[in-house]
Amino acid sequence: MHDLVSRAIEKFLQGESVHDIEAGLLSPKLMLLEAARQLGKPIDELVEDLGAWLVRQHEIWRLLRFCGSDFLDFLLRLDELPERIRLVTDDVDVPEIALSRSADGLVWVTIPDGPPGWTALLSGLLRAMADDYGTLCVITRSDEGICIDVSDSAFAEARTFRLSAKAAQA
Known part of the structure; x- marks a missing residue:
């Protein structure tokens, strides 16, 4: 896990203009701590930015978009994500994700046994x-987990997703 995660963090930090981090020598946690110090950002904010950056990586984006036809569908299948990632690689130890819906329609995402940082990354x-789905929502991270309040599922045009590259060319 260390090499795959370290390489991803190193690539992310290059885009953040972070310099002089010895990726091969530092653990992923220490790389992020040093980058947060250099950027003057709280570590949770940097890890949240890393989560958003991961979605912009084409292979990861395709894996995620395959999980749901719209954002609410994606959210309600989020608990399947650790197993889907294990199908692709067993190098990343993704903790289990728990979902719940409140009576007022809010979706709550928690990572019961996840190490610190996973909630920020997932947020x-x-x-x-x-x-990406064109959904207007408020996402709030707290000690209890992540609360998602979807206001408008069709606020903007969703990015086009096709199952195969050949279908996109047709």
């Missing part, structure tokens, strides 16, 4: 995916 990922 950034959800923000980017909401934009």
Whole structure:
């Protein structure tokens, strides 16, 4: 896991104009801590930015978009994401994700046994995916988890997704 995650963080940090981080020598956590210090950002904010950046990586974006036809469908299948990632790689230890819906329609996402940082990472990922689906929503991260309040599922045009590259050319 260390190499795959380190390479992803290193690539992300290049875009953030972070310099002099010895990626091969530092753990992913120490890389992020040093980058947050250099940028003057709280670590959770940097990790959330990393989650949004991951969605912009084509292969990851395709894996995520395959999980739902719209943002609400994607949210309600989010608990399947760890297993879907394990189908692609067993190098990343993704913690289990729990979902619940409140009576007022809010969706709550929690990571019961996840290490610190996963909630921030997932929050950034959800923000980017909401934009990708053209959904207007409020995503709030707290000690209890992530609360998603979907206001308008068709606020903007969703990014086009086709199952195969050949279908996109037709």
